[in-house]
Amino acid sequence: MKLQVLYFAWLRERIGLGREDVVTEAATVADLIAELRAREDRYDLAFSDMTAVRCAVDQTLMPLDTSLVGAREVAFFPPMTGG
């Protein structure tokens, strides 16, 4: 499947891009992260502290064990700091 993957804030800066298409067979968000980390050092570094990473699947905040079946868009970002 093809996913649109988005990165925000320091994840975007460490990985060096804001969005990309990823072709993957990952079953869950956690599997996708493992695939990305295996790609290159910059991904590995960006995801090295998972306590500081949140994710949204199709624009809804979800836990990392969420299934990717039917998903189109996955976003990774640090804890939000609005207000």
Place this chain on the structure above:
Amino acid sequence: MSTPSIRVVVSEDDFDLGTEATALEAGPDTGAVVTFTGRVRDVADGLRHMQIEHYPGMTDAALTDIAQQAIARWPLSGVTVIHRYGKLRPGDRIMMVATASRHRDAAFESAAFLMDYLKSRAPFWKKEVTDQGEGWVASCDRDEAALDRWGKP
């Protein structure tokens, strides 16, 4: 009470507090309007500006969802949530929430609820740029703990 109004604005532009508050005064049933305004404050190193990033596809829906949760919990006649993004300078307004109800308790409590949820559930990230460099603002445990009093899902 008629259907509560929800107004959500995500914009680079400034807003007018008076206009927004007055807009919630519609109807003779509204006995209380509470507003909260968040502003960019200076930091020890001297803030040049703050850069606020957001997730365009998700932000409107997340703010609307938070407003709907407030309406489900309190008898409100209206909710307004405005959040800016982009480059903001010390003293600039960042955001506001406003709530309207028959009585003040519901208006005060729901405004506090909206703020607590906005802090850690709306997809915004702040970066501070000072003369010494730049850095992303870290979330604090206090913000997450603030959700506990509302029985966070």
